[in-house]
Each structure stands twice: as C-alpha cells, then as structure tokens.
Amino acid sequence: MVSKLDRFLLALVLLIGSVSCSDRGPIGDPSVDPDKEIALDVTMIYSDSAIIKFVISSPVLEKYDDQGVVVEEFPKGLRIDFYDDQKRVNSWVSAKYALRRASEGTMVLRDSVVLQNETGDRLETSALTWNELEKTITTKKFMRMIQGTTRDTLFGTGFKANIDFTNFQITNFSGRKKYSELSEGL
Numbered sequence: 001m002v003s004k005l006d007r008f009l010l011a012l013v014l015l016i017g018s019v020s021c022s023d024r025g026p027i028g029d030p031s032v033d034p035d036k037e038i039a040l041d042v043t044m045i046y047s048d049s050a051i052i053k054f055v056i057s058s059p060v061l062e063k064y065d066d067q068g069v070v071v072e073e074f075p076k077g078l079r080i081d082f083y084d085d086q087k088r089v090n091s092w093v094s095a096k097y098a099l100r101r102a103s104e105g106t107m108v109l110r111d112s113v114v115l116q117n118e119t120g121d122r123l124e125t126s127a128l129t130w131n132e133l134e135k136t137i138t139t140k141k142f143m144r145m146i147q148g149t150t151r152d153t154l155f156g157t158g159f160k161a162n163i164d165f166t167n168f169q170i171t172n173f174s175g176r177k178k179y180s181e182l183s184e185g186l
Contacts, residue, residue: 037063052083058098074098078109080130082163090164091117093128093137105133113139117165120148125159135163143170152178 044056058078064071077096084090093116095109107130115123115137125143130136138160145154145168158171 035064039063051085052087054083055081057081069101069103072100072102074100077111084164089118091115093130095128106131115161115165117148119166121165122146122148123159123161123165123168130163137161137163137165140171145170150178152176 039061040059042056042058042061044061045052046054046056056074056078057080058074058076060074060076062073062075064073074095075097077094078098079092079094081089082091082093093109093114095113096111098107098109100107109128109130110126113123113125113128115128123143123145125139125141127141128137128139131138140158142157143155143159145159146152147154153176154170154173155175156170156173159168160171161168
C-alpha cells in the first residue's frame with residue numbers, strides 16, 4: 001500500500017525532474033556567453049573623494065575578462081558626462097560603440113563620436129581614445145570641430161584635448177570655414 005507521503009515524494013521528484021529538464025531561457029542557450037556579465041540601462045557614477053568626476057550611461061554593458069584584463073564593452077553606445085569641481089557638467093561625449101579597459105585607464109569610442117563642452121565647441125569624428133589617467137582625449141582620424149562662439153568649422157586629421165575640451169591641438173590642420181562662408185551657400 002502506497003502512503004500519502006510516498007505519493008507526495010513521487011510527485012515532488014517528478015515535478016523536479018520535469019523542471020530541471022526543460023529549457024527555461026538563457027540557461028542552455030548556446031548564444032549566451034557564460035563568462036560575460038550583461039547589464040541593461042546602466043548608469044555608472046565615478047567619483048574621487050566624494051566628488052563626481054564622470055557618469056557613464058548606456059543601454060547595454062557587457063563585462064568580461066580578456067587575458068586578465070577586465071573589459072567593459074558598450075555595444076549599443078554610451079554617453080559620458082564629465083563634471084567640474086562645482087558638480088556641473090562641463091563636457092560630454094557620446095558614441096555608438098565603446099570599449100573600456102579600466103585597469104589600463106583607457107576607453108576607445110567608435111562610430112559617430114561627438115564631444116561637446118559647455119561653451120558649445122563640438123568635435124565630430126569616427127573614433128576617439130580617452131585616457132582616464134592622463135585626462136586627455138585623442139584621435140588620429142579625420143575630425144571636424146564647430147566652434148561654439150563663432151560657429152566656424154575646423155577640419156583636420158589628428159586631435160588632442162584635455163577632458164573638458166577647453167585646450168586642444170589639431171595635429172594635421174586641413175582647413176577652416178567661417179560661419180559666414182558656410183551660411184552663404186545655403
């Protein structure tokens with residue numbers, strides 16, 4: 001004779017067996033990398049001595065180990081707001097893709113990179129490297145900069161600036177268009 005306890009235990013074993021054998025989402029999905037952490041709608045706040053230095057916002061963050069180096073990949077793009085000592089955003093940068101190696105203090109931004117400061121100076125390029133330790137932003141690619149006060153446009157290949165984009169150098173300057181010249185063609 002089978003007792004109620006035996007029936008209960010048998011039902012419990014069958015239930016556990018059926019749940020453990022079913023495919024319930026990412027577990028067992030071969031497209032999911034088990035060595036990669038994935039986060040959605042991310043906001044990362046970086047501070048030094050309780051003063052915010054920069055904030056990274058992104059729809060997707062993938063974090064993984066690459067030969068002992070922690071890599072943060074932003075495959076859907078990001079925006080970084082840089083703060084001054086008065087807790088105001090003094091510049092920002094956005095891109096459609098970025099890869100950060102925190103231990104090396106570098107981030108490479110690619111695809112539709114835009115850097116802008118509080119005075120309205122705007123840099124547009126296809127790739128940019130941010131060195132967190134040196135507090136510099138550089139590119140060897142073609143760049144266009146629209147000056148916020150005059151609206152003049154500068155062109156060149158190669159660029160280096162400080163993090164708030166107030167001091168900059170164009171390596172291979174190739175031209176300048178005054179705003180008045182640009183608006184005459186419209």
